[in-house]
Amino acid sequence: MEKEAIRNKSGVWDVVKSLVSGARLTMQHFRNAKNRRTPEYVSDENYFKQPDGLATLTYPYEAIPVPDNGRYRLHNEIEDCIVCDLCAKICPVNCITIESVKATEDIGTTSDGTKKRLYAPVFDIDMAKCCYCGLCTSVCPTDCLTMTPVYDFSEVDIKNMVYHFTDLSPEQAQEKQRLFEQQQEEQAAAKAAALAARKKS
Amino acid sequence: MLAFVLTLSLMLLIVVVVVYAERKVAAFMQDRLGPTEAGPYGTLQPLLDVLKLLQKEDIIPSAADKKLFAIAPVLIFVAVFAGFAVIPLSPGLVPAGIGIGVFYFLAIVSLDVIGLLMAGWGSNNKYAMLGAMRSVAQIVSYEIPAGLAILSAVMICQSLDFQEISYQQGAIMNLFPGLEYDTNWLFGIEALGINTTAVGGITTWNIFRAPFLLVAFVVYFIASLAECNRAPFDIPEAESELVAGFHVEYSGFRFAVFFLAEYAMMVLVCLVAVILFLGSWNTPLSNIGPFKLAYLTTGTVGELSGILWGAFWLISKTLVLLFVQLWARWTYPRLRVDQLMHLCWKVLTPVALGLVLLAGIWRLLMV
Ligand code: SF4
Ligand code: SF4
Numbered sequence: 001m002e003k004e005a006i007r008n009k010s011g012v013w014d015v016v017k018s019l020v021s022g023a024r025l026t027m028q029h030f031r032n033a034k035n036r037r038t039p040e041y042v043s044d045e046n047y048f049k050q051p052d053g054l055a056t057l058t059y060p061y062e063a064i065p066v067p068d069n070g071r072y073r074l075h076n077e078i079e080d081c082i083v084c085d086l087c088a089k090i091c092p093v094n095c096i097t098i099e100s101v102k103a104t105e106d107i108g109t110t111s112d113g114t115k116k117r118l119y120a121p122v123f124d125i126d127m128a129k130c131c132y133c134g135l136c137t138s139v140c141p142t143d144c145l146t147m148t149p150v151y152d153f154s155e156v157d158i159k160n161m162v163y164h165f166t167d168l169s170p171e172q173a174q175e176k177q178r179l180f181e182q183q184q185e186e187q188a189a190a191k192a193a194a195l196a197a198r199k200k201s
Numbered sequence: 202m203l204a205f206v207l208t209l210s211l212m213l214l215i216v217v218v219v220v221y222a223e224r225k226v227a228a229f230m231q232d233r234l235g236p237t238e239a240g241p242y243g244t245l246q247p248l249l250d251v252l253k254l255l256q257k258e259d260i261i262p263s264a265a266d267k268k269l270f271a272i273a274p275v276l277i278f279v280a281v282f283a284g285f286a287v288i289p290l291s292p293g294l295v296p297a298g299i300g301i302g303v304f305y306f307l308a309i310v311s312l313d314v315i316g317l318l319m320a321g322w323g324s325n326n327k328y329a330m331l332g333a334m335r336s337v338a339q340i341v342s343y344e345i346p347a348g349l350a351i352l353s354a355v356m357i358c359q360s361l362d363f364q365e366i367s368y369q370q371g372a373i374m375n376l377f378p379g380l381e382y383d384t385n386w387l388f389g390i391e392a393l394g395i396n397t398t399a400v401g402g403i404t405t406w407n408i409f410r411a412p413f414l415l416v417a418f419v420v421y422f423i424a425s426l427a428e429c430n431r432a433p434f435d436i437p438e439a440e441s442e443l444v445a446g447f448h449v450e451y452s453g454f455r456f457a458v459f460f461l462a463e464y465a466m467m468v469l470v471c472l473v474a475v476i477l478f479l480g481s482w483n484t485p486l487s488n489i490g491p492f493k494l495a496y497l498t499t500g501t502v503g504e505l506s507g508i509l510w511g512a513f514w515l516i517s518k519t520l521v522l523l524f525v526q527l528w529a530r531w532t533y534p535r536l537r538v539d540q541l542m543h544l545c546w547k548v549l550t551p552v553a554l555g556l557v558l559l560a561g562i563w564r565l566l567m568v
Contacts, residue, residue, distance in 0.1 A: 019533070026230045026532040033229035056234040 041065040065149070071132040072151040074125050076165040080110040080144035083118035087136035087145055095129035096136060097122055101176045104183045110142045120166050121173030127153070128161035204296035208285050215516070216464040220247040223527055230531045254460075257453035262325065265450065269323030274451065274458040277316030281465045283309045288472050289364040291482045291511020292373065292502045302363040303355055306473060307348055310428070313466070314340050317437075317447050320459075324450035332446025335538065336437030340428050342545045347424035349553030350417040353560035354477040357389070357411045357567070363476055370410070371483030372401020372495040376502055388412055389567045401495035402487025406480035411563050417556045418478040420549050422522070425470035427541070429463065432530035436538060471522040472515070479518050482511035 035053025039062045040046050057063065066072065088096040099122035107116045137145050155161050168176065221236075221244060228235030236243025261267055287302035289295035299305060314337050321333020358366045368377035375381050375398070387395035389410040397404045408415045427434035430446075437446045448459045475481060486494035498514075500506030536544065 022532045023528065026528060029232055030226065030229045030528075033232075053232070054229070054234055055232045058234065058237060 039064050042067075066151065068149075069147075070149065070151075071134045071147050073127060073148050073153055074130065074136070074163070075146055075148045076123060076125070077144040077146070078120065078123060078165050078167045080112070080142045081120060081123070081165075082110060082114055082116050082142055083120045083123075084141060086139045086141065090135045090139050091130075092133060092135065093129050093131055095126040097124040097126075101173065102180050103176070104179045110144070112142055114142055119168060119173070119176050121168050121170075121176070123165040124162050125165065126162045128158055204286075208288075208296050209282070211290075212282070212285055212465055212468065213461075215468050215519075216461060217247045218520075219464050219468065219523055219527075220250070222524070223530075226524070226527045227531050230528075251457055254453055254457040259453050259455065260450075262450050264325045266323040266325065269319045270450075271455075273316050273320035273323055274448075274455045274462070276319065277313055278458050278462040278465070280309055280312035280316060281462045281469060284469045285465075285472075287363055288469075288476070289367050289482065290515060291508045292364075292368070292376070292499075294508050294511070295364050298362070298364050301361045303351060303361045303366075303477075306363075307344070307351065310466075310469070311340075311344060313462075320451070321447040324447070326450050328445075328449045329447050332437045332449070336430060336447055339430075339434065339437060339541060339545075342542065343424045343427040343434075343549075346420050346545060346549035346553040347428060349550070349557055350421035350424065351473075351477060353417045353553070353556040354407055354414055356557065356560040356564055357407060357414065359564070363481075366407075367476055367481035367483070370405050370407055370480045371499065372399060372405065372488060373499060373502060374398060374405070385410060386567070389563060391567060400487050400489075401483065401499075403480065403485045404487055406483065406485075407478050411560070411567075413556060413559050413563065414478055416552065417560075418474065420553050420556065421474055421478070422525075424545075424549060425474065426526065426529065427545070429466040429470055431467065431526055433533040433536050434541060435530075435535055436541065467523060467526060468519065471519045471526065474522055475515060475518045479522075480514075482515040484510065484514055 032052040033054055035050075037050050037053060037055050037057060038046065039057055041064065083098060083100045085098050085100070088094075088098045098120060100118040101121055103117055103119055107119070109115050132147075134147060137143075137147055166173075224243075224246065225235040227233075236246040239245040239249050261270055284306055286297040287295070287299060287305055289298070317336045317340070318333050321329045321331075321336070324330070354366070355361060358369055360366055360369070365377060365380070368374050368380060369383070369385075374383060374385065384396055384398045385400075385405045387393050387397050387404065403409055408418055426432075430437050448456060451459060484495055484498040486498050488495045498510055500508070500510040
């Protein structure tokens, strides 16, 4: 390939040579068109060894894998969530909404052995507001809030960008709330009874 | 009537193939994929494009000269399509075998310019006007080297009939009425004493009968690129500066007609280049000793085999030239107006004039 630029007043031969080298270049690309880039991750040894051939990937069918520690869509494994509210507090854009209800009975432990004491009738993350900073995932004590490799999740209606992670239906949530209030009342009644008994004596 | 339908459908078929090829070739040269979704490997893309254009609203700008605006695309298409009338498809098959085919071709194709000017003027738009003026300036100037290059081939062949020129370039020359006793000599020079009349194949192609016609072919090819507004001579359309030149105001059906005419023009100039310089519908294979390859791949004149072989060779040679056109488009940057005119008037025209002189001398050697 010619490296020197063709001067304005160079001879016919130089011009022909430069025309031919240009034509050769495009022809070379045309001939290499039978090779195609394969969707491989950057750590793959082939990744940098594919300089020839078509560079385009047919995206929805093929995609270069994203890094494991990339920051994409959040996922909460609600089974392991202790509803500590740390993620909601640290979030710089306040896109996590958590409501909690105290459990009346024993609801078991998370997979890493932490005791669960709260239900989460509401655990919403608004992915449209989220800036994917990843702070919430780093504070989560049980590591149940994680980033997934999913990055293609645009929606027609922005309401669908709010992801609901709670595992309680509204009825169940009401039931838990009622149980909790009942327990509170019972405790209050027991307390009052104990107080009255003490006064009497 | 049959010839009309046949030519029209053949032309449309080749145009569809070229439009698809253009996208794929462009994509491959730029390391892209090109159309992949519509049909297998995106082959339905050109058809769907046309369908899309036909569905669109037919917009005529209120300030435009409505009559000129409406007639222009039709005029351009008719001019280009009429050019196809004199193209011989194979021995014995030519839509209109008139004796002055070459002259008619040059005349009818120049009508194209009037259509462009009408479109540009009628649109009442400065981009369209500029595009049309550039286009006319370019086409009118490039007709001179193109015409001179054609003239040198005509001088060698001593005929203005495309079909006669075609017969002269093959092994079956003596079948043409009027050429029964003619002979082809190697390089066209009788003094060499090598008779190639029965050898045929590539040795009787015009670029072989008179090797200097190779230069004429190159001159004609460059000029024809300019005549059909192809890159690197696409300043009339210059997407990046004139938006689309003379057809900037056109949409829908009318734009489809422009588009069709442009691609048909590419096909037409390539067909003429093949007929005048590259042996027309003649096979490139020669009769070598006992192997009568030329006769084998020519078929029998007047029968189906002759028509099919002829059409096959003509169209495949044309497609090769069309590929070169696409190749040039995706390789070379656009010329400036002054460079364009410099190339035409100071390079191609003198060379073509020299070729005409040479053609005269060569012809004297041939007889
Ligand atoms: S990634 Fe950042 S912005 Fe998104 S929810 Fe977590 S803390 Fe909030
Ligand atoms: S920080 Fe983790 S455990 Fe705490 S509420 Fe958020 S997701 Fe649940």
